[in-house]
Amino acid sequence: MRRRTPPSRHPRRHRTPATLGRPLPRDGADELTWLLFHQDQVISLAQALRHMSRRAIRHRVATDRWRQVHRAVFVTHNGPVGPDQLRWIAVLAAGPSAVLAGLTAAREWGLRRYDSSAVHLLLPAARRADRLPPFVIVHRTTSLPEEDVLPVGLPSRTMPARSIIDAAQWARTDEESRAVIAAGFQQRLVGGDDIHRVLDRMPRARRRRLIMQTASDAAGGAHSLAELDFLTLVRRAGLPEPSRQQIRRDPTGRRRYLDVYFDRWRVHVEIDGGQHLDPRTAWADMQRQNELWIAGDRVLRFPAWAVRHQPGSVIRQLRSALRAAGWPG
Incomplete structure (x- = not known):
């Protein structure tokens, strides 16, 4: 009869991005070693006391083997403290009900171009958290259902749609709020009606109407x-509603995306950001524009700064192009 192997006392749990780059502890490693592996070498006082005495903890700090980074949190090495460890310090300092949220959680999901040393935490409204590290920003909520929190992985964090919504709520300005929503769609963290489904459970969300409108536009292709x-300008000017991010194929069969396309009148608008100044990008843009002209489309191009700072000129040229293409006005 085949003998069953007893289950390991230290199961190799779900590996987070923070642990993927580090070697697993050796077979037979004790519980403390596994705990420190999963928590990126950060531990709370309460956790440490389950494995050693206060005297042993003080000795490790006194001999520089550990470093006390908060009144009840330690880093178990004396090297630099990285972003992953800052997140663990924040969560352990705030207590077991804290979850990474907003931009911090969104970055964990892969959001790019929003780097910050601040760690955003979400706590239940009734939960107190005193004397947290200065880099921690605490937000409170009366609504955090289970479906809004990642069920696996450590430290706990909100799901992508909730993370984007909270980041938009907590943004300093409406423009920053709209930008992070657009980035969430552009970078494929969210899609479709993900944002709307979560907002249905958040009737008191700050900027709720702005978030819903922006998500609707972004889901339609304005990324x-x-x-x-630009879409806001078009609507204010009473111009026809365009398609966004329409797919076309170039002569080689590759998929191309048109920023804005007025299908009925075959007027195509490109909004150029800073990346279009790169010579290789500019040449690719020229080739695509030439192909559209050859196919019979009218092509207008505007830099992003003109959309924001010279909207009158942008709308005048767009209106003229649409009329020339047969739009009755």
């Missing part, structure tokens, strides 16, 4: 803040 601004 940059400049494209969203």
Whole structure:
């Protein structure tokens, strides 16, 4: 009869991005070693006391083997403290009900271009958290259902749609709020009606109407803040509603995306950001524009700064192009 192997006392749990780059502890490693592996070498006082005495903890700090980074949190090495460890310090300092949220959680999901040393935490409204590290920003909520929190992985964090919504709520300005929503769609963290489904559970969310409108536009294809601004100009001017991010194929069969396309009148608008100044990008843009002209489309191009700072000129040229293409006005 085949003998069953007893289950390991230290199961190799779900590996987070923070642990993927580090070697697993050796077979037979004790519980403390596994705990420190999963928590990126950060531990709370309460956790440490389950494995050693206060005297042993003080000795490790006194001999520089550990470093006390908060009144009840330690880093178990004396090297530099990285972003992953800052997140663990924040969560352990705030207590077991804290979850990474907003931009911090969104970055964990892969959001790019929003780097910050601040760590955003979400706590239940009734939960107190005193004397937290200065880099921690605490937000409170009366609504955090289970479906809004990642069920696996450590430290706990909100799901992508909730993370984007909270980041938009907590942004300093409406423009920053719209930008992070657009980035969430552009970078494929969210899609479709993900944002709307979560907002249905958040009737008191700050900027709720702005978030819903921006998400609707972004889901329709306006994946940059400049494209969203352009769409707002079009609506205010009473021009026809365009398609966004329409797919076309070039002569080689590759898929190309048109920023804004007025299908009925075959007027195509490109909104150029800073990346279009690169010579290789500029040449690719020229080739695509030439192909559209050859196919019979009218092509207009505007830099993103003109959409924001010279909207009158942008709308005048767009209106003229649409009329020339047969739009009755």
